[in-house]
Amino acid sequence: MLTWILLVPAIAAAVTLSSRRAAPSITLATSLIVFILSWAAAAQVEQGTVLQSFYGGLTLDAFSAVYLVLVAFVGVTAALYSIGYLPAHYSEQEGASPRYRAYWPLYNLFMMSMLAVPLLANLAVVWIAIELTTVFSAFLVAYEDRTTALEAAWKYVALTSMGAMIALFGVLVLYYAVHDAGQPVTWPGLIAAAPYLKPALLSVSFVLWLVGFGTKAGLVPMHTWLPDAHSQAPASICGLLSGVEVSGALYMLLRIHPALLRNPGVLHPQAWYLVAGLLSVAAAAFLLLQVHDFKRLFAYSTIEHMGVILTACGLGANAHELGTVYQFFAHAFTKSFCFYVAGLATIVYGTQEIAAVRGLLHRSPVVGWALLLGGLAIAGAPPFALFISEFQIVATGFAAGEYVATGLLTALLVLAFVAILYQIGRIVFGEPAPTEAEAHAKLPATSLAAVGIAFVPMFVFGFYVPPPLLSLLRQAATLLGGTA
Template sequence: MELAAILLIPALASGFALLPTNRHFAAPMTVAATVVVFILASAVAVRTTHTGRVDALGQWLTCDGLGALILALVALVAMTAALFSWGYIRIRAGHSERRKEQHYYALYNLFVMSLLAVPILANVALMWVAIELTTLLSAFLVGFEDTPEALEAAWKYVVLTTLGAVLALLGFLILYWGSQVAGYAPFTWAGLVEAAPRMPPALLWPAFLLILVGFGTKVGLVPMHTWLPDAHSQAPASICALLSGVETTTVLYVILRLFPVVGGTPSLDARPWFVGFGLLSVAIATLLLIYVRDFKRMFAFSTVEHMGIILVAAGLGGAEAHLGAAYQMAGHAIAKSFCFFAAGAVATVFGTQEIAAIRGLVRFAPLTAVALTAGAFAITGAPPFAVFISEFLIFKAGIASGQYLTIALLATFVVIAFCAVMFHINRMTFSTPLGSVPATALPLSCSATLAVAAIPLVVIGIYVPPALQDLLHAAATAMGG
């Protein structure tokens, strides 16, 4: 029943946001709704680790280990981003624009609902619709600032990701065709895994490639990534946290679901494709990280890099690499959303996103500076943060299975990316200030978000609670390793 409530609550919250009430209603109501959703999602995640899977509404909704991990991550970031929005969107919308704020929260809740629906809808065709809705519902959130740049970003985002989604749709239709040829099987992930060995490889293969390329566009895999830095830099910081932190991961989750489907057919091997696409994304993102001039774009390229790392980890194969991939997904969602909150705070205080325009941050806004630096360390995989451990797990698994070249390349790029990000962050934080800066005060909700979001950021690198550990293992098992 929790699964149905998880979808119902944001839908109701979206409607309430539009009620012609006091302008101070929509923001706290959204925060409250996302807190409830997070508690429910955590409960589902815990139950999944005990029972293997949770079904609801006569099996229309279902959730296994991998789905529960994504569900919990989306709910967590939706909660922190809602809290961040409270003060941040009030400044961005302008103090007189009540309608604009209400529209923001109405779309925000619907966008969150579509993200939550992806890992729990049992029917694969409906899941495709949910993914398509994540794009359509977030288009106006990306273009929220209504500047020419923001509208350009929103346009590219909608057109290119929809194009990708339609290619993926043909892939899913071919998969359904294959499962019909193989004899009747329900059009669910479990049904597809069951039917795959009896499907003609001539059908399974193009379906796999269409979905990999089509949804790879939305994940931001190189060379289909071109829209991603634009959308992830022009959207309000709270939306960037959702886009970069969990939307990409949610779509990557669908690609990872194909792994056990294709894995059942001996004549096909998905692994070289995963490793190839992953390494290419990591390599190009690393190069772009060196030359980047806008710090929100920098974190966007870091997302491309991380999606590549997770894909490589999945392609390495084996239980340990898949555990690394699951851990990396959790670490990335938590750290990247935190980075965008910090970046949004910096942009609010300084009124610019140019790396070159910000010097000596630590003297003007010491807490924000600490947050930005900590976020940068966490996302680039410095100890003691979670990404360090997950990357270590992935390297270890790759070496143990003798894939030295892949690991050598991956490790090189990860180290270069670390240096590039820290170089930019260091200049922003510590170098001599460029004259006096009119510092805008940071809204209370933004500081509060940084404090709240810092808790999981710091904790899961040092101590993984047993419940989360079980969840990560369950997710790795569902990935087929």
């Protein structure tokens, strides 16, 4: 089953390369197949089974199953959204045309590389998969073939590649340390070897991971590529980039956390997560106040949430607290929803500039209400899923006696909440220009359907989580807390 999860998008990439007319349907069908397979695999893991395939080269435990399902789900909604969005958006731009022959094969290869991250067992091979996500997504960031898009893609590749080299040194140091301890260089092997690793090697490796993978995750101060890439890529790709791709790098930082906890010689591992996380939340919160592009608004929100997840890990993961995993989980479908709606708003107005978009609720009520709900959800308002995770994180922090860090996080969350709703309010409720014409763009049905599908978990999981899914999330939280 695990092997087919990777083979299906690979086959789809080959088929769509030679079949332009059928490429959208093939991609959507294969995305659905991958989601079904991923969900079936996650259901087996929830029952206490660690799945393996390809002679142990592919492994799926609780936390990797959570990430796998997220990638597969967002992959389905992004494929459905793309079918209508590409021709609707780019036909409005003079000289631009949807390059389906390039888009769909790259989309499938991008999906395959992201799906490989939670499935691969060997740490060095996981690093390769993360690099492949950069390679394939860079072409999609530059899809419009405009100067600004090309610049954003080059900046994305340059900065994340430098981070990747730093992360590679960290992987090699850890590879040596784990191999020297007589364990296989896999996630279970790392946990088993952790108490016996030399603290200096483990600490150096973690710092290199924090800088290297932190660059790909958009942590401050290595974040500068992220707003550019996410403002220039098609909205469907932004949903994948912000929703699940940057989480792949954060996935690596979260998975090394239990090894740090189990090694008595590593000093204050929680402090590293708290400092890195709070720095990113603080910078993003202030950047949200002055942003002028609503796709960049959601990009800065991604930086904020990556910081919140790291901070949550520092506050409560060692107590098997659910907030870290739930924030990781809820952010994926919430952020993809926001970018999908931002793409529709761009179709309606033909611009991403906040100053030029006023009275969206009047001009396009469906998009206006969706953007308002997305803004409330990503800001952490009830009854949406991110409210639950952020409430749990803050409650756990205060319960653990981390009053300073938790108080600072709470203040920054309030600031980000105000900033996001201030910007969204200007767009949705602002007074439209007197000469502004009524909406003439027809919103694509498949894109509206994708928005509706993405809305369901964002809303429902704010007050109800099915018992099997909740069990899987709790198992994942236990893994982050240092239990093998």
